[in-house]
Amino acid sequence: MTSFAEFETVIGLEVHCQLSTASKLFCGCATVFGSQSNQNTCPVCLGLPGTLPVLNREAVKKAVVLAEAVHGSVAQVSVFDRKQYFYQDLPKGYQISQFEKPYCEGGHLTLSSGKTIRLKRIHMEEDAGKSVHRPQGTMIDLNRAGIPLVEIVSEPDLSSPLEAVEYLKKLHRIVVHLGISDGNMEEGSFRCDANISLKLKASSKLGTRAEIKNLNSFKFLEKAILFEIDRQQEILLSGGQVRQQTRLFDPSTGKTEAMRDKEDSDDYRYFPDPDLPKLVISQTFKDAILKDLPELPEAKLMRYLDEMGLSEGDGETLVSDPLLSRYFELLITELSGVEGMAPKTIAHWVTGEFLAAKAAKGWSLENPALTPRHLAGLLKLLANQTVSGKLAKVVFQKMVETLETAEAIVKNEGLIQITDLNQVTQVVSQVIDAHPEQLREYLSGKDKLLGFFVGQAMRQSQGKLNPNLVQEVIKEHLLKRRGN
């Protein structure tokens, strides 16, 4: 009798990612989202007789960048094929895609666990249009028809919903980071199909898979896989057989439903599109593109962690958004040469205070009200100990509200840090005298109370005292009293 624990989940993802271009893959129509129905169409993408496709160079460039980012090998010669089937929103009766010879083969992504997920291939293709189903008929909008896509096909190396989500997030980060795609999942710029099957652990034979179509959020992907695992397990445990099916995930129910069985009659009759000569991607073409290739998120993360000593959490956060990491790096540049300001601290400010303020104020990362230079001003004051860490947070809050410079705020509000030994000593003496009980406990061996005195001194000075100095002075005083 087969039981639960004997199954292994096998997942492969096919990700469709829209390339960020101004015009479609084979015609000059705009790719903007949300236009009036059929406004972004022309004879080519309407599939009128006599029309011919001409390849968009920018789409090829973006596709090559992606190939490079995932360590795939770019084919010097690849071929556009026609994938033939009838569908109301497929105007030519075929989709121009790549079948036999995709422009990129192989490649891989590495998960945080160190596990490598192999890529089978990446190919370029055009998107289909959109159908709107009304009681009186199905309405067809071809604005999307011909939008440039890459389809990234993984090997079935993923073995859990979490791995699948991590893989998808990593891929998403790459395409967004490198400007390959806007990655907008609600608008369909980044969506995936998941092939899911179960196999017996003991066996090397793969099970029959179900293909879940068009998952357009990380959550949906996770839920759909979880549901599929349960569904397939139930079938297999009751001695049934999983059918090779195309299924659809319904977010409202969290279930997948069968769309149709894969039939033998699915015969796409691929053949090379005679309207398009072979795609030759020469070394020169590639070099020119890769010359300006931005740093890959993986490499950037490594640099943040290994060279800059950032915490993993901060590093991940910064790398997750190219604009955020740009903000961070501008800040680093502003603060270059400033002593006493470690990248780790800077990163912490960005992922902590800055992101919180950004969220509260609704700033965009493209154009945040608080610029890197602005924030650098504050961090410089922190570095030269004009303000303490605690005080800096106070100043920061004021900056967020008034958008004034840190210098101005510090000056106007008298928030300058006190580093004068006499003033510090005065406050420390007062604090110690005001807490005889705690002093006694300290003297009887409760060393922990050192922090208590520091806190009291800081509070009394409204945070203006230099905390290091406070600590030093208090220690000195207490030692003196111990010695007495």
Next chain:
Amino acid sequence: MLITSQMVDKAAKLAHLILTSQEQEWFQKELQSIFDYMQLLSEFPGDLGEGKSEDQETHMRADVAVRSSVIETMMGQAPQAANQMFVVPRVVDKA
């Protein structure tokens, strides 16, 4: 190769055609004679390498969005249209 009526049916299905029984029969006969002729290809020594060669540099265009104004005209001659969209009988299949 023997062309069966099932083969004719399958091709018709893929091509989205319905054939009259007369056409069915006639096509089967015609296709048979054409395929008989194509039998000649079996004499062709198959290992002469790749298909059409000449890898000319791929022609690509600059990524510039251009507005086309044909949609109004095309909507005007569409078999069925509403709200600037083409209309077909309701499709039940969701994707």
Next chain:
Amino acid sequence: MDKRAPEASKLDFQRSAEELVSLVRRRQIPVKEVVDSYKAKTKDLREKLNTHVFYDEESIDFQVKDLEKRLDLGHELVLAGLPILVKDNICTKGIPTTASSKILKDYRPPEDAFVVQKIREAGGIIFGKANCDEFAMGSSNENSFFGPVSNPWDLNCVPGGSSGGSAAAVAAAMVPISIGSDTGGSVRQPAAMCGVVGLKPTYGYVSRRGLIAYASSLDQIGPIGTNVRDLALVLSVIGEHDSLDSTSNKDPRPDFKTLVGWSSAPKKLRIGLVDEFMGEGISSQVKSSMIECVELLKGHGYVVENVSIPNLKYSLAAYYIIATAEASSNLARFDGVRYGYRSSSSVRNLEQLYQASRSEGFSSEVKKRIMLGTFVLSHGYYEAYYGKANKVRSAISRDFNEAFRSYDLLIGPTSPVTAFSKGEKRQDALSMYLLDICTIAANLTGIPSISIPCGLDHKKLPIGLQILGNRFQEPALLSLAQILESELKFSSRFKPSLHSSQENKSFLP
């Protein structure tokens, strides 16, 4: 041949397009006069021959007015005032373009084809749309939604196809120039059967944009006229690089307008007579006409030798696989959804709409080719047919390359037979397909080829001679064609009867 008309104003249908244009440009004949005389001729004959699927005098007059304005402004127009009939599978803005198919019965393209655009820019007058085989699928022009075209040399006979209307209209002097398309001989074969000159340029020479595709890797637009120089003139206009056709060749074209002496006889030429074009299935009269031409060329001091293209024997099989495979795909867009014919029979769902619209909109011949093409691409058969056909295609290309190492140009008949009676070959697909046996090689290999009339058979029907050159060797091809043309003096010796011969009547269905 070059006899002068007594008065310049009187139009002589013997004039070449080149002469007409120069008279118009020098304002020695008003455009209107040129156009009116061709209008009269068209009015006279178009119903008799069924050459046109669309003809509208108003639109012609409109073009004339526009042209006069441009001439007044001093525009240099290479085709000024030249009436040009365009095959109906080539898009004309706002003018019906049906490819002779019911499925596009009322289709009006929103844009001109590249060649039409170029013709208009050069001052040519689009003189209507020519009947043709539906989607250019045919070799007799009997497969048209608008009915068959008659051959001006014998009205009972077919004009050849698929550009039958284009060739017949030039033969009957309804226009000096027409435009056709050639996928497997569709310009050259009807030109041969109608006693006119037809050129299929190198693949990629003329943009295919706006040509309703039959088989994209084989299709090429070409001009039909009464003499070689006229074709060069038209080619110089329509043969520009088009950045919107990815298969349009970017190399600079020879400039026939200024190329001094392009037509002067080359001193030395090595010419190959293709063995495979002289074998079985070629009529004896066609063969003997070829032999006469060979003698003529030898008399000119040229070397003429027999040459074999061994893989040609597979060409027809390969051709029909590739052509129909591409056609099955190219014609998928005719689905009744966005434009063209949609069945009015009640359908319950989309699939039925597709099936009904396509089954009612396409003729049997088109359906048959779609089926054949679908079949050869389908799972399990692809390698054996489509894959193999492409290998044959390469092998034939290699053969030709080899031949062109030894010979400047190759010759042979254009069509294995002269025009035949309507209905004679309709029942047998293979015999019809065999009519393309001599012409398809140029399409499979992409090389240029021209057909010129070289004599009449015993039924007084024209025989065509074909010359083939290496890729982009149009200047050499046209030079030799012109030499032969001036030796043969076909057009001044023979005129089409515009009648039916008695003996052929019995073949009428």
